[in-house]
Amino acid sequence: MRPAQVERIWTATASCWCRKKRPSAMASSDGVKVVDSGVQAALEKLRLGLPLGGRMKPTFEAMGRVLKTGAQLRFRTATGPDGKAWEKSWRAKNEGGQTLSLTRRLRNSLAYQATESSVAVGTNVIYAAIHQFGGVIRAKAGPFLSIPVTPAARAAGSPRNMTGLHVVQSLKGQFMLVDDKGVTQYLLKKQVTIPARPFLGVSDGDQKELLSIAEKHLQATWKR
Template sequence: MSGVAVTVVEEGLAQATDRLTRLTVLDKHELLDTVGRLAQLQTRRRIRDEKTAPDGTPWKANYRGSSLLHDQGNLHDSIDYRVSGGDVEVGSSLVYAAIHHFGGVIKPKNAKALAFTAGGENFVVQSVTMPARPYLGLSSDNRDEIESVVADFIAEVLQ
C-alpha cells in the first residue's frame, strides 16, 4: 500500500493570539489623547512659526505688520483638544478664532463705525474684511508624524 503522511507543526500560534488579544483591549483613549496632544502642538507650531495653512499656502500679511495670528499669543495659547468617544477635536474657544480661520466681514454691533489703529495709523471704517488664515487641519507632514506615533503606539502594545 502506498500513501502520503502530512504532519502539521504549530509554532507561535499562542503568541500571535496573545498579541491580537492585546489589540482588542488597546487603550483607545490613551492613543487618541496622544494624537490630540500632537495635533495641538502641530497647530500651535503653525501659528507661532510656520505662518501657513495646512496645505502650505502662506497667510496674507496684515496691515499692522505684526506677527500673523501670534501678536500676543492668545490664539496660540488657546489651542486645545478634546477626546470624545472615538474622535479627537482640535480648536480654540476664543470668540474671534473662527474669523481668523475662515475669514469674513466684521461690522460694528453697537456703533456706526469701527475705530482702530494699524501700522501706526488710525482708521474709522464701516467694516473690515478679514482674509482667511486657516490654521486648523493637518498638513501631509502632520499626517505622517501622527501615523508614525500611532504605529509606534501599536508596536509597543504588540511587544
C-alpha cells in the same frame, strides 16, 4: 479640559473646534478635516486588535499633542496646514512683528481633548473662527467700526478711552480719528474683510506622524 460654549466644527475620529458662533460669512464651510483614510484605517485596525478592556485614549492623546504642536507652529511660520503663506496683517506690514501674534493669546489658547473614541484640537477664543475661515465684520453698534492703527490706540481699546480725538476725512474719502498732534489713531470703516489664515488642520507632515502613532500603537498591542 474642553472650555464651555464650544462647538465641534465636524465630528470624526479626530477634529478641530472653535468657540461658537462662526460668522455668517463662514456658514457654508464644512470645517477642518484632519485625518485621512490611511490614518482612519490604521485606527480601525488598532481598535479591532485591542484586547477586551483595551484603551484607545493614549493613542488619541499622542495624536492630540501632534495636532496642537502643528497648529502652534503655524503662528511662527505664518502658513496654513497646506503650506500657503498667510496674508500679512496691517500691523505686521507697517510696524513689524508676526501676524496674529501680537498678544499670542490665540496661539496660547490651543488645547486638545482626548477620549477613548476621539480627539479634538482647538480653542475657545471667540475670534478664532474669523481668522481660521475669514469673513466680513460689519458695524452694528454704530455707523463705523473703529480700527486701531497705533500701539496707543490698541492699548486704549476704544476711542472712548482716548482724549482729544476728532474726525477727519482724507482726500480719498477715508474717515479717521486723529489726535491733537494730527496722528491717525483709528480708521473708521463700515466693514472690514478678514482673510482666512488657517491654523487648525493637518499638514502632510502631521498626517505621517498620526499614521506612525497609530501603527506604533497597533504593533505594541500585537506584541503583548
